[in-house]
């Protein structure tokens with residue numbers, strides 16, 4: 458009797474993201490000029506607008522969760538203003554890159570990362586992974602299919618009065634003459650009108666950006682208040698071959714203080 462070949466389980470978006478980012482960081486993605494420019498912009502925008510974020514002040518210092526931390530751009534940028542940062546990322550290679558960078562900057566007692574996914578049942582439940590004063594998820598919400606579930610999970614990790622900050626791309630114009638990372642003519646797998654693969658990470662993307670209204674309702678649906686939205690940050694040049702432009706935003710909201 459012929460042997461049956463077990464059916465292949467299709468990869469989930471989580472698997473695709475982990476594989477992609479594991480390979481990307483190992484291949485030196487953070488050295489690519491447009492990515493370097495973007496990380497500089499994220500860093501300066503966070504530093505220059507730290508007051509606007511409205512992190513609650515109390516005697517215990519400021520504890521940051523850098524969710525989907527990558528190699529630690531957010532933690533590094535905010536390190537002068539915080540007491541402790543914990544990074545969590547799906548990709549083990551990103552976590553290694555984060556911890557290597559924090560060690561090389563003599564910051565390892567303050568900034569450390571672990572591999573994890575808040576959407577997975579094995580997500581860390583240790584009390585140290587709760588009660589954050591500020592949680593930042595930078596350039597990663599667009600990789601998550603169920604954005605509302607992710608916002609719920611992040612919200613649960615905040616202390617009362619803590620702030621959740623999402624940095625991402627404004628909805629890309631998929632029609633008219635607007636240029637987005639995904640050009641109007643590109644298909645959902647990142648191929649242009651000639652069938653060339655011009656957006657190689659397209660298969661890891663669940664949402665082509667967010668509008669202010671979408672961010673507001675994601676926050677308000679979990680009962681968050683003091684929603685703020687900052688755009689008008691300089692536009693970013695992104696491939697395909699640097700003719701595309703995208704607008705980054707910073708959105709924030711506060712967890713209600715219970716009495």
Ligand SMILES: C[S@@+](CC[C@H](N)C(=O)[O-])C[C@H]1O[C@@H](n2cnc3c(N)ncnc32)[C@H](O)[C@@H]1O
Nearest residue numbers: 474478525526527530546547548595596597600
């Ligand atoms: C574009 S990078 C951004 C990294 C960093 N936050 C920054 O701003 O430079 C996206 C990161 O999200 C991570 N990621 C994607 N989905 C995730 C999830 N469900 N949970 C945790 N990390 C995730 C990837 O592994 C990757 O490191």
